[in-house]
Amino acid sequence: MTNADQRSLLRTAFSLHRLPISKVATFLSIAIGINACAVNQEQDSTAELQTEQSSTFNFESETHEHVSNEHLTKLLEAEFLLQREGPGAAYDKFATILRSEKSPAMAKRVTNIAIASQNPAYIEESTNLWISIDPKAEEPYPLQLQIYFASGRYKQASELISRALEHDVSLQFLPTFLDQHSREVDTLETVRLALDELPKGALKNIYLQLSNNRLDFFSGHYTAVEAAIIDNLFETAPKTECKSLYVILGYSQNQLGKTEAAIETLLKGLNDFPNSKHLLIPVIELLVADNQLTRASELYNNAKLSSFDQTQLGLTFAGKLLEHHHYDNALSVLNSLPEKQYGFQDQTKLLTADALNKLGKPIEALNTLKTVDGPLAWNATQQIIRLLYTLKRENEINALVFERLNEEKLQEETMSVAGLHEYNKRPDLSLEFINTVLEAHPNADAIRYKKAILLESLDQWEAAIAELKKLVDSSPDNPQYLNALGYTILVNSNDLELAQNYIEKAYAIDNDDPAIIDSLGWVLFLRDDLDQATFYLQKAWELLKDAEIGAHYGETLWRQGHQSLANDIWRKAYQITPEYPVLMETLNRLNPDLITELQN
Template structure:
């Protein structure tokens, strides 16, 4: 058979927008030439403010040329900065980073050191960045900024083994924000693939602060990311002992437990709520977990409680509306979606799309069309236009529906193909198969290897009796997409349906079934080709599997015919008549019933 065509972050990703300086990375504001060069030139005019290039130690003297006089130094600095910036403009980041690195060693100026680190980071010369960061801290040992940059350079250089002492010193210097900074540790190393190394580093860094719940939380996060679930659980439970009402820790505990047992995670959230019934974040997480386990009644009870306390929180209203929709409580879902769009959420398209679906299902076509028209750019944009066009066609406005599909603004080339296929579908349903074929064939002429167009035009060619075109296009599709189960199935089914080349048909459908063993349409095709070959028992087995997966009228027609041939007349009639009640306009079913009518 052929086939028709803003929630709260999880604790593991937790971060605050106002993270303190310990979370800064190597990215620094660009030091403009206008600001840096005059500051050096000003030193010439004000000897009392000169910095310390003349007091360099012997180590740096070995790596740079003798320091020239002030005027010569200023000229060299200006020249080298210009040279480095021109190299950057030309895309030669390696040359720029080398020039700045030499200049940093020459001047030991903090601004030039900072610019050196930035350029070296851009060039991914983390060795140069690390050298400059260490020199900066040597020049300004009390600079907190220099300490931050050194840590960042060590992180980017993947020198984690020696990093813990520097992190501890930096953490200790900001006692007022210690807890928050501990929570930010994992974010600093989020891009590092060596999760074990990160875990050991954070474990070592947090030891001096082990009396703080945030330290245990940080270790738990790192342990969980490294796959050390036992250690992660023990650490997060210690955090909860220190701060029993800490929702963030309760959420992380549940997240860790989910990896081994969703039911245990749910139990942990339930225990926390029993002790802290106003914990809204935990209650929301529990409601979502219950939905994941299909415990819808319990989830609905929680959402009802949450909505009493927080009727205007989109992160609660939206999932509550979705749950009502899943439970076929359309009126309740509609009320909640209508409320959602009044809450000032940045993107209302999804809510409008669901409101359109609800109105469409309730036969309120004009209302549905108005909702679909309000769906903006995004995942629902094209589906909303497709549904609008179908509604217009059902109202007898086929021409208007086609115009709407062709005039969608902002559609991608891939979207345009799907819109054309939808237009052809509307024409086919209106019994205008030739026009439908012409629409797609014209597009295929411009894109002769477009897979979807090859497939759809092949199916329409079959409807028009153009079997040569059907076969040639499906074979071309198989050549272009050798893993396309639908192409093998369509070609095999076309042979089986015409009762020709049945051996080849069986091979094609078997190939399709191997690629997509659960596809009900392919299972139906296999049943149909086996029926054509006279293997009625095997045919019925495949058809029953197909019908169990999809209540499709054509599958019901095939089952009815096979049952009739097996002498099971009552079952055949019952199967087809029950299907006809659900699909009264289906031609294949009506034809089968007429064929076997007494």
């Protein structure tokens, strides 16, 4: 095969191959050098939607003209391995070629493959190679720095920043990185340590100054943030950073109690950056909080935004109005939202229902909630339950909610509905709902287990045992079910031998579960095997400081004549869960004086 034929095949391989990038967005967004900060990045909503829908990384623009004839065959093999087995399998072959070729274009290619592999070691190695070949290339620095920051290697990060400065590589990505990781305390501390390692002269770099300002902001050092922005950064920062500075300064001033100054800062920002959604949102929120509703409404109504951004702004505005009890105003804003809402329909309906309910229109609120059937359907269901309890129509809940259950979240939602009924002191409705679910889903073991626990709490222990036996029959090696059955028999009947049999089976399967160990200790106590009972109950107590375990352990010690030690255990158990029924019953029987001491 001629070299020309090989290159033709390689171009074909390129055109055929696509790499998934859905999970490497952070690496790519930094690597391509986005200028605006995450806190204020202005994007066209259509472009946003198109970006979210993208699912492939296209290498069509790459060519192999930079590869020597000597390595064409190896590169062709690497390309077809990439297609067949993916970037993780093919990376080493590409990296081997790069070490020989030392081509910047090939270095970029190998780094892209490393990114698509989602392997940090490959990304670190490929960017190292790239920087060694072309130290002035901007793309590899943020990728490698992210690896260092994520792994806490601040000294290496500091050395890399120094190298970037030495080669006049822009650090404009660093404030962006901090915005994207603002809630990751360990990462922020690593960045702080890296910057502290730099020589003082390096901190003259504007992007390092902006980064230090971000770190102060995320740490809550608002006075320092305000001073740095006003005294220096507004004058020296690039235009692309000023929008972020207005937001950060306004928030800092508000946190310092300077509400009017914060509002004026954000309004000045809007003067410089008209119709910025990320400036409009905080200033409108501050105006509502300061009861300046007219100014807030004027800003909202005069904003010239896309339908997508107008909807986001309107929902934020309405939410803030609701928070400050301006229900009519909130409803007015919600009713004026654009007809096309880009997936925000559920949120609009939830806020509308809240406003209607607060305005004394619960039936309209209920009817609105019933129409929520998208991603926030479960939120609406929870509000429906609360609203029907408020209307004293709780008997309507189960039939309505059952029709709204999400099959994929059956257990979670069923437990939540049952819990809401029990919170409202209607365990009968909880049991009714669980029975309805089990009729439709008889193999939902976790829900059946919940039913058994509920039955036992309602003193229907024989029915509880029947349900637990069904669970043990279907899952004979489940230690939780075995223990629950044994313990329920133990505390509700005289058949201690049968109870011990189930509990010992549970212990044989899982001898590290403190609940099972407690059950074993307690059945041994009731069968007068005090030494063994103390051994197991002490072990359970050491594993888990629980009020019921403490009650049992203390009683065993008391029975053996160790009253002082028993009292110490009970005191600790009471601190964990005051007034726990099993503990209080034990103290009432054995040492009522201790109850007086504990309650005082």
